[in-house]
Amino acid sequence: MDGKLTIDTALVSRLVAAQFPQWRDLAVRPVASGGWDNRTFHLGDEMTVRLPSAAAYSLQVEKEHRWLPQLAPLLPLPIPVPLAMGVPAEGYPWHWSVYGWIEGETARRENIADLSQFAADLAGFLIALKRIEPTGGPAPGQHNFFRGGPLNVYDGETRQAITTLGSRIDGTSASAVWEAALAATWQGPPVWFHGDVASGNLLVEDGRLSAVIDFGTSGVGDPSCDLVIAWTFFEGESWEVFRADIGVDDATWARGRGWALWKALITAAGHIDNPVEVEKSWRVIDAVLADHRRRT
Incomplete structure (x- = not known):
């Protein structure tokens, strides 16, 4: 992770509240396996928030938003489909994503x-x-x-x-x-x-x-x-x-x-x-x- 940036539930809550106020009252919780390249959090029961942990991974956000909705209907299994893309704010320097939650272990x-x-x-x-x-x-x-x-x-x-x-x-x-x-x-x-x-x-x-x-x-x-x-x-x-x-x-x-x-x-x-x-x-x-x- 770059510098001393802390990615936690408090940051995610502030980002969501400021940029997607329709979801501001939903609970934010870390997922069991939050990943290394990205930090992932539950947003309510049906969404996740995913934030790149370093600049090298931030390049992937806009790519996924452009292409995953086009790939998803053509594949035999579910893949993540982005619902919204956040912008840098609250001291967080990169774009970030909201996805629909996919069940499974x-x-x-x-x-x-x-x-x-x-x-x-x-x-x-x-x-x-x-x-x-x-x-x-x-x-x-x-x-x-x-x-x-x-x-x-x-x-x-x-x-x-x-x-x-x-x-x-x-x-x-x-x-x-x-x-x-x-x-x-x-x-x-x-x-x-x-x-x-x-x-x-x-x-x-x-x-x-x-x-x-x-x-x-x-x-x-x-x-x-x-x-x-x-x-x-x-x-x-x-x-x-x-x-x-x-x-x-x-x-x-x-x-x-x-x-x-x-x-x-x-x-x-x-x-x-x-x-x-x-x-x-x-x-x-x-x-x-x-x-x-x-x-x-």
Whole structure:
């Protein structure tokens, strides 16, 4: 978060009261998982307020307001649809959003009835997203940290992370995965992608995938970044179902491995002395390297 800015219920209440007086009497409460890139609050029982936590994330607000209402009717599951956009005020420096509330729990293996069915449903959603006409959609850039663009934008920090981790990982194999991802350049036309398909952005009701949220890193370009969940959440049969149903070619899958490896490596390198923080990163790195070995 930039500077000493505090984003809390008091700030949200002042912003809502000043800019949307029709909602000023509704209670403001933090949501259970408020996120890091954005802070999210309940507004009454049927809305949420979402405020970027730093300037880098503020670029996503107007993008979501423009595009999510156009995407929503074309998708098989609910996504957030903005109701109103707030402006900087009360010492808060960026635009912010009011959305309709979407019911559901954050996806965890414990609340999913059938992980393979969940994988199939997610693949179906991503395929439907890719089929939406991309003309005029937001190209990769600062607004989404270059998701959907060439992986080489992260070449330097990936190689530095491999060096930093040293003997803690199989650096030779990690480098081979990364080189393969860089070599598998995107040749297709741009398509819509979500950009951050992670369990925290997937909602579950009655044991099934019920909604997909947080389109802040969405855009049009190479969809391989949406494959990362294959190595961060699925395994065994569910991994096989997702791989088969998503229907991408080997080059796209290789770039997906690259996106997963990049994030896991920089997270591990950044928390190298904190075993709790890097535990998931080690699992992802192992899964990516094992997948690469099976295919070479």
